Amino acid sequence: MTTALNPADAAFARDPYPFYAGLRAQGPAARVALSNGTSAWLVTGYRQARAVLADPRFSNVPAPRAGGSGRVGPAAGARSVLERHMLNTDGDEHRRLRRLASVAFTPRRVDALGERIARLTEEVLGALAERLDREGAADLVDDFAFPLPVLVIGEILGVPEEDRADLRTWTYRVGSPAGALAPGEIDDAWQSLHRYFTGLIAAKREQPGEDLFSLLAADEDAEALDDTELLAMAFLLLFAGYETTMNLLASASLLLLGHPGELTSARQEGEPRWAAVVEETLRHASPLEGTTWRRTREEVDLGSGTVVPADSSVLVVLAAANRDPEVFPDPDDFRPGRFAPGDGRALPHVAFGHGPHVCLGARLARLEAVIALPRLFDALPALSLAADPATLPYRPGLLVRGPRSLPVRRAE
Numbered sequence: 001m002t003t004a005l006n007p008a009d010a011a012f013a014r015d016p017y018p019f020y021a022g023l024r025a026q027g028p029a030a031r032v033a034l035s036n037g038t039s040a041w042l043v044t045g046y047r048q049a050r051a052v053l054a055d056p057r058f059s060n061v062p063a064p065r066a067g068g069s070g071r072v073g074p075a076a077g078a079r080s081v082l083e084r085h086m087l088n089t090d091g092d093e094h095r096r097l098r099r100l101a102s103v104a105f106t107p108r109r110v111d112a113l114g115e116r117i118a119r120l121t122e123e124v125l126g127a128l129a130e131r132l133d134r135e136g137a138a139d140l141v142d143d144f145a146f147p148l149p150v151l152v153i154g155e156i157l158g159v160p161e162e163d164r165a166d167l168r169t170w171t172y173r174v175g176s177p178a179g180a181l182a183p184g185e186i187d188d189a190w191q192s193l194h195r196y197f198t199g200l201i202a203a204k205r206e207q208p209g210e211d212l213f214s215l216l217a218a219d220e221d222a223e224a225l226d227d228t229e230l231l232a233m234a235f236l237l238l239f240a241g242y243e244t245t246m247n248l249l250a251s252a253s254l255l256l257l258g259h260p261g262e263l264t265s266a267r268q269e270g271e272p273r274w275a276a277v278v279e280e281t282l283r284h285a286s287p288l289e290g291t292t293w294r295r296t297r298e299e300v301d302l303g304s305g306t307v308v309p310a311d312s313s314v315l316v317v318l319a320a321a322n323r324d325p326e327v328f329p330d331p332d333d334f335r336p337g338r339f340a341p342g343d344g345r346a347l348p349h350v351a352f353g354h355g356p357h358v359c360l361g362a363r364l365a366r367l368e369a370v371i372a373l374p375r376l377f378d379a380l381p382a383l384s385l386a387a388d389p390a391t392l393p394y395r396p397g398l399l400v401r402g403p404r405s406l407p408v409r410r411a412e
């Protein structure tokens with residue numbers, strides 16, 4: 001059985017969960033015909049997702065003509081360099097790249113960013129409050145969830161503030177499904193990112209800054225990253241680190257505005273409860289809807305009569321695995337209590353993936369959220385949503401998940 005799917009469809013983007021529940025009922029993996037003419041196997045169950053992500057028969061190396069078109073040209077060239085990052089490698093190559101990048105993400109280095117993140121949060125909230133005073137309304141995506149992770153990733157990469165809006169635009173475009181944007185926009189974005197990071201790396205090599213990326217650029221070890229690897233690393237950190245965290249902050253804000261009782265509990269109980277809110281948001285609104293694509297090296301029998309042929313494209317849908325009712329009772333309910341300290345009943349969610357490629361930035365993402373969310377609602381306790389949640393536009397595609405805008409005003 002093959003099910004048709006158009007990832008650019010707005011209704012699917014807003015609420016893909018019934019579709020995924022239908023696929024889950026078909027077995028460990030379901031075959032889907034995508035609107036770009038390709039087909040893929042989607043894994044939507046929790047246990048199956050973890051099994052596939054830990055199974056070396058599923059490779060992260062993209063097929064030679066991934067994207068399907070096989071085109072050549074400057075944009076395709078830029079894309080192929082930027083995409084040669086650790087998420088697209090396996091085995092020893094992956095271990096080497098991950099080990100080199102890990103020096104920038106030790107708990108000590110990440111936790112040391114806490115104070116800086118708190119200060120950046122205060123700045124962002126100051127501007128948000130001003131806008132609310134001036135205009136009576138604001139957008140929690142544009143005025144809160146976007147600027148903060150971009151500032152933080154800007155700190156990590158050492159990117160000047162004035163360049164950060166461009167980075168946002170390009171990142172959004174390269175992550176959009178073909179057909180969702182005007183022709184040429186995605187190609188232009190790949191080239192712009194390539195040009196930008198080439199300049200940034202040259203600058204870091206010449207004059208390393210205090211940022212974590214300079215640590216990688218200034219590494220003189222024989223095994224250190226070369227220029228092409230650094231380019232791909234910069235792209236990965238931006239791509240993996242900013243939009244995901246932005247969607248975590250946006251989705252958590254939306255969920256809390258819609259669940260005032262949960263907001264009150266978090267504000268009363270403090271940090272452990274905020275941590276539970278963050279975990280439940282990661283589960284309920286998984287910011288990375290699917291992992292990156294996997295490819296079967298050989299035929300894989302997943303049981304229950306599901307045999308995935310060799311050289312098939314496979315997508316592990318984290319958003320669906322995190323709503324598997326076998327593991328999370330009443331999966332569509334937002335219940336931070338399931339991750340509250342001492343509860344101990346919920347299995348860990350898979351929003352940060354699983355296996356060798358499990359997120360390198362999970363500690364940083366959690367830190368940003370537990371710093372930013374309480375400050376948002378302490379500074380602006382009387383916020384209310386100024387739109388019907390059922391009509392909010394969502395990011396199209398199978399990769400990143402979150403609302404595109406979140407209009408708010410001060411409640412009367």
Ligand code: HEM
Pocket residue numbers: 086087088098156236237240241242244245248286287288291292293318350351352353354356357358359360361362364365
């Ligand atoms: C809420 C925020 C985030 C979420 C939900 C998230 C989720 C994920 C997931 C699911 C993967 C594995 C993808 C796969 O297996 O195909 C991943 C990998 C990765 N993430 Fe994150 N991420 C977040 C934030 C960050 C941040 C802030 C950074 C760094 C600045 C980061 C850096 C990375 C890197 C470098 C990898 C690749 C690891 C590897 O290939 O070994 N992520 N992330």
